[in-house]
Amino acid sequence: MGEPLAVVDVGSxxxxxxxxxxxxxxxxxxxxxxxxVALRRGASPDGRLxxxxxxxxxxxxxxxxxxxxxxxxxxxxxxxxxxxxxxxxAERVEQAVSEALGVPLQIVSGEVEARLSFAGARLGVPDAxxxxxxxxxxxxxxxVRGGAEGVESAVSLPLGAVRHTERxxxxxxPTGEELAALxxxxxxxxxxxxxxxxxxxxxxxxxTITTLAAVGLGVYDRDRVHRYVLEAGAVERLMGELGSMTVxxxxxxxxxxxxxxxxxxxxxxxxxxxxxxxxxxxxTVSERDLLDGVALAVQGxxxxxxxxxxxxxx
Numbered sequence: 001m002g003e004p005l006a007v008v009d010v011g012s013x014x015x016x017x018x019x020x021x022x023x024x025x026x027x028x029x030x031x032x033x034x035x036x037v038a039l040r041r042g043a044s045p046d047g048r049l050x051x052x053x054x055x056x057x058x059x060x061x062x063x064x065x066x067x068x069x070x071x072x073x074x075x076x077x078x079x080x081x082x083x084x085x086x087x088x089x090a091e092r093v094e095q096a097v098s099e100a101l102g103v104p105l106q107i108v109s110g111e112v113e114a115r116l117s118f119a120g121a122r123l124g125v126p127d128a129x130x131x132x133x134x135x136x137x138x139x140x141x142x143x144v145r146g147g148a149e150g151v152e153s154a155v156s157l158p159l160g161a162v163r164h165t166e167r168x169x170x171x172x173x174p175t176g177e178e179l180a181a182l183x184x185x186x187x188x189x190x191x192x193x194x195x196x197x198x199x200x201x202x203x204x205x206x207x208t209i210t211t212l213a214a215v216g217l218g219v220y221d222r223d224r225v226h227r228y229v230l231e232a233g234a235v236e237r238l239m240g241e242l243g244s245m246t247v248x249x250x251x252x253x254x255x256x257x258x259x260x261x262x263x264x265x266x267x268x269x270x271x272x273x274x275x276x277x278x279x280x281x282x283x284t285v286s287e288r289d290l291l292d293g294v295a296l297a298v299q300g301x302x303x304x305x306x307x308x309x310x311x312x313x314x
Contacts, residue, residue, distance in 0.1 A: 012138030102314030110156025
């Protein structure tokens with residue numbers, strides 16, 4: 001075993017840390033933590049991030065830096081996704097990461113993000129043959145088709161739990177018309193990108209999907225959420241039940257992290273449309289995702305995704 005590798009994912013909704021305790025292996029694993037930052041919340045139409053969001057990020061990064069130091073991890077890699085790659089003021093995010101963690105922020109393209117998510121998800125469902133991995137984030141959704149030989153096709157779409165909450169869900173709780181408009185937009189994006197009925201199994205990763213699994217279970221337990229089967233009917237039911245509640249009521253739902261209460265309905269609606277468009281009756285939830293993919297990419301194990309780890313200067 002080598003020294004720990006700290007992987008930091010600066011997402012549109014959450015800041016995540018993965019401490020890979022055996023980063024040289026083909027199956028890295030270790031402690032993980034998530035802080036809801038809502039980096040994209042309040043962004044202007046052109047994607048410019050609000051100062052309040054940058055302040056929230058700085059505070060969360062300070063805590064993350066402390067966790068990395070406590071773990072004794074000197075080698076760190078930080079990646080930025082949808083919010084960072086779209087923001088005209090992305091340099092503010094880069095500066096915050098550099099100052100807190102002592103490493104540069106590597107902003108990845110949508111295609112690379114999709115490849116990283118796929119590589120991580122494959123660790124979680126190694127027995128799956130051909131599959132489609134869906135990753136619903138705060139600002140974008142990645143869909144990747146592939147199998148044991150790797151990625152066959154990948155796309156990143158502007159469908160996100162934060163993005164679509166702000167675009168469509170102005171009422172608390174949202175109206176039926178608002179949800180219908182959101183779902184119509186999601187369907188149009190999916191169909192325009194060439195997605196339709198799939199014979200491959202569906203695998204879901206990241207916060208929206210793991211949260212829906214946790215709500216279905218009534219508690220968040222990583223071991224139970226991992227490989228949990230979410231049926232299409234259950235997704236529709238959860239979207240309806242959560243969508244009928246105010247944000248305040250949602251905060252008390254067992255299994256639902258209170259900080260996700262404001263965006264989980266939009267995320268569920270996007271997932272419902274993904275499953276409808278590809279004709280999936282169910283999906284398998286994987287707790288292995290982009291974080292694992294980054295750890296693999298540092299080793300050169302993810303074709304088409306060049307990620308470099310750096311010794312922190314902090």
